Amino acid sequence: MKVIYDGSADSRTFKEFLSTDIPKLLDENPDYIYLDADLMSCIGTAKYGKAHPDRAINCGIAEANMVGIACGLSAAGFKPICHTFGPFASRRCYDQVFLSGAYAHNSITMIGSDPGVTAAMNGGTHMPFEDVALYRAIPGATIVDPADTAQLAAIFQDLVDREGVKYLRVNRKSNDRVYADGEKFEIGKGVVLREGADVTIIASGFMVGRAIKAADLLKKQGIDATVIDMFTIKPLDEELVLKYAEKTGAVVTVENHNAIGGLYSAVADVLAAKCPTRMARVAVEDEFGEVGPVDYLAERFGLTTEHIVEAAESVVVRE
Amino acid sequence: MNNQEKKDLRIFAAQIRIALLEELKARGFGHVGGSLSICDLLAVLYGKVMNYKPEDPKWADRDKVVSSKGHAGPALYATLALKGFFPMDELKTLNRPGTNLPSHCDKNKTIGIDCTTGSLGQGTSQAVGMALGDKLKGRPSRTFLIVGDGEIDEGQCWEAAMFTAAKKVNNLVWIVDDNKRQLDGPTAEILPTFDLRAKFEAFGFDAVRVPGNDVEALYEALTKTPEDKPIAIIMDNVKGSGVKAVEDTPANHSMTVNAETWDSYIAAVKADLETIEKEVV
Ligand SMILES: Cc1ncc(C[n+]2csc(CCOP(=O)(O)OP(=O)(O)O)c2C)c(N)n1
Numbered sequence: 001m002k003v004i005y006d007g008s009a010d011s012r013t014f015k016e017f018l019s020t021d022i023p024k025l026l027d028e029n030p031d032y033i034y035l036d037a038d039l040m041s042c043i044g045t046a047k048y049g050k051a052h053p054d055r056a057i058n059c060g061i062a063e064a065n066m067v068g069i070a071c072g073l074s075a076a077g078f079k080p081i082c083h084t085f086g087p088f089a090s091r092r093c094y095d096q097v098f099l100s101g102a103y104a105h106n107s108i109t110m111i112g113s114d115p116g117v118t119a120a121m122n123g124g125t126h127m128p129f130e131d132v133a134l135y136r137a138i139p140g141a142t143i144v145d146p147a148d149t150a151q152l153a154a155i156f157q158d159l160v161d162r163e164g165v166k167y168l169r170v171n172r173k174s175n176d177r178v179y180a181d182g183e184k185f186e187i188g189k190g191v192v193l194r195e196g197a198d199v200t201i202i203a204s205g206f207m208v209g210r211a212i213k214a215a216d217l218l219k220k221q222g223i224d225a226t227v228i229d230m231f232t233i234k235p236l237d238e239e240l241v242l243k244y245a246e247k248t249g250a251v252v253t254v255e256n257h258n259a260i261g262g263l264y265s266a267v268a269d270v271l272a273a274k275c276p277t278r279m280a281r282v283a284v285e286d287e288f289g290e291v292g293p294v295d296y297l298a299e300r301f302g303l304t305t306e307h308i309v310e311a312a313e314s315v316v317v318r319e
Numbered sequence: 320m321n322n323q324e325k326k327d328l329r330i331f332a333a334q335i336r337i338a339l340l341e342e343l344k345a346r347g348f349g350h351v352g353g354s355l356s357i358c359d360l361l362a363v364l365y366g367k368v369m370n371y372k373p374e375d376p377k378w379a380d381r382d383k384v385v386s387s388k389g390h391a392g393p394a395l396y397a398t399l400a401l402k403g404f405f406p407m408d409e410l411k412t413l414n415r416p417g418t419n420l421p422s423h424c425d426k427n428k429t430i431g432i433d434c435t436t437g438s439l440g441q442g443t444s445q446a447v448g449m450a451l452g453d454k455l456k457g458r459p460s461r462t463f464l465i466v467g468d469g470e471i472d473e474g475q476c477w478e479a480a481m482f483t484a485a486k487k488v489n490n491l492v493w494i495v496d497d498n499k500r501q502l503d504g505p506t507a508e509i510l511p512t513f514d515l516r517a518k519f520e521a522f523g524f525d526a527v528r529v530p531g532n533d534v535e536a537l538y539e540a541l542t543k544t545p546e547d548k549p550i551a552i553i554m555d556n557v558k559g560s561g562v563k564a565v566e567d568t569p570a571n572h573s574m575t576v577n578a579e580t581w582d583s584y585i586a587a588v589k590a591d592l593e594t595i596e597k598e599v600v
């Protein structure tokens with residue numbers, strides 16, 4: 001795996017990726033169909049939607065209805081992709097996703113944009129710290145929180161083709177660049193980015209770059225950290241979690257989400273049952289979001305590189 | 320309403336627009352289109368129709384406003400500041416870290432905001448509950464609910480509308496800001512609403528269509544005493560209304576423009592204000 005992290009931003013935004021790759025899929029196969037709830041312009045698909053209103057359907061501001069329709073389209077043989085902002089792709093249509101989708105064995109891909117602090121200027125009402133928790137509670141759901149666009153590009157079609165309810169949480173802007181283009185990823189398999197014997201840092205999405213940076217800082221203090229990109233939060237790569245928990249004896253989870261129900265909970269569930277391990281977390285501590293620039297919010301909710309370093313220091317067993 | 324009163328309301332509407340644009344200019348971007356289109360309405364509500372006490376913002380018997388289109392918060396903040404709920408200077412903190420003025424309405428942050436909104440549709444049912452509560456408590460209050468013509472895509476709006484008429488929550492006034500655009504473009508292209516007045520009538524309302532910039536017509540509609548049915552006012556409107564350059568910008572939902580451009584918008588409203596002030600009544 002070629003990791004090219006150097007602290008710089010991804011050369012492509014997720015919006016750029018979605019605005020080209022959703023239309024590409026739609027053009028390739030008439031079974032793909034895309035629905036949006038009046039937020040096409042926010043991910044750059046409005047132009048395509050205007051030209052192909054029967055392939056890219058604007059449902060208006062009616063998320064629950066959109067999901068229900070997507071589920072019906074799934075029953076009719078389509079592979080629907082739905083987009084709206086993260087809070088509306090999770091909370092606002094949860095029962096429809098749960099029942100018309102998962103329970104009824106229909107397959108839909110939900111894209112929730114601007115998760116956690118990346119909702120920034122839209123403020124607390126638009127800042128989902130609970131979307132992962134909600135989707136984790138749906139039997140059989142898949143949750144993907146990609147680190148960068150190279151990773152998303154590698155798995156996007158697999159995700160859309162996958163059976164069941166799938167939730168993709170993406171920042172519309174760019175995260176830190178982590179991977180070289182063309183790398184391969186498998187949904188459900190975490191990626192080891194750094195090997196170290198003292199502590200394992202497990203991160204996803206927006207936080208992966210910060211976790212690598214934290215590992216580099218820890219190294220200067222003589223702490224060798226493993227860094228795992230757990231881009232699939234469900235199904236969780238339990239084998240990898242257990243392997244590195246045993247190897248390092250200390251685990252730190254890092255997520256742009258509430259500690260309740262997110263990556264921390266997912267990892268803790270596995271470790272509590274199969275390999276009790278010292279853990280610390282970098283996560284939102286059961287709070288609502290608020291308005292502001294991303295960097296301010298990351299500081300405000302304890303999601304900076306320094307917070308990761310501190311958390312790691314707190315769990316490492318020093319000889 | 321006499322001519323002087325009408326003139327005063329038009330002046331107040333222009334002052335709200337100026338304060339709103341200054342507020343957005345201080346941050347450089349914001350939901351300008353849907354904020355501008357409710358300024359005349361807010362001028363009539365806060366200038367003449369509503370009972371409230373800026374010095375006692377939680378006075379239980381006050382009339383209440385719910386902007387279910389929560390992204391129009393900046394227009395409400397400008398109005399509340401002009402009416403003395405908080406200092407005008409505070410408008411400059413819009414969307415700054417730690418602000419009391421977030422992009423969407425928050426009753427726990429902003430003095431004078433009666434309902435927390437931002438997830439479209441949700442203000443409607445809350446407004447029904449607030450009005451119903453006032454009624455059950457025997458308060459004289461009325462609640463004015465502002466809903467977007469895009470927002471009305473949400474099924475929750477229609478559930479709330481059905482309840483309003485069915486349970487005769489007649490101290491609640493529905494106002495639909497029919498400004499013909501939502502986020503991705505014209506409402507007629509995204510999800511046509513068809514005849515909103517007929518829809519509300521079919522839902523059991525006494526519905527009227529009123530020009531969104533006609534303060535006198537708005538006043539008449541807002542002060543009409545409901546008889547058997549609740550009142551719904553469909554405001555025939557233009558997104559960005561009152562600033563020609565914004566009206567003419569197709570994607571005017573949220574705009575990021577430089578200080579000179581904001582100044583040009585402000586100058587245009589100031590020129591209108593001067594003209595109105597010179598009018599002889
Ligand atoms: C439930 C929900 N879905 C989507 C959004 C994102 N959004 C904010 S404003 C808006 C368009 C609103 O259009 P309209 O109601 O017509 O308001 P106006 O044009 O008056 O600004 C959208 C889609 C939201 N805030 N809430």
